[in-house]
Each structure stands twice: as structure tokens, then as C-alpha cells.
Amino acid sequence: MLRVVYVASSRRIAELLQKALESSGLLASLRLAVGEDGPCELLVPVSEIEEAMEIINQNLCRLGKVNR
Helix, strand or coil: CEEEEEEECCHHHHHHHHHHHHHCCCCCEEEECCCCCCCEEEEEEHHHHHHHHHHHHHHHHHHCCCCC
């Protein structure tokens, strides 16, 4: 079963995060919330949520999307 772990502000950011997850061996899917480049949900299997969140946070820090 897949669960939403992050809602990206754009499809581009969601695709970057999806690639990071997949390169770490995790299954990741995208679901557009609104339009072609609106918010986009990132989904992973329930069993991989914790690892996925770590990878997402690391990559958001690199992209400058997280306030410290």
C-alpha cells in the first residue's frame, strides 16, 4: 500500500525527489494534485516511509527548500 510522504510545490521538485528515492532502491510514485505543474504528491510503500523521509529531507536541504 502506498502513502503520501511529501507534497512538492511543483512536478519538477517531485521528480527530483522521486529519482533520489529510486536511486536509493525505494519504490516511489507521483500523483499530480492540480494541473501539469501544480502541487505533486510523492508516494512510497508504507514499509519504506521512514527511510524515504530521511532521503527527502537530505535532498530538500541540498535544494535549499528547508529552513534551518
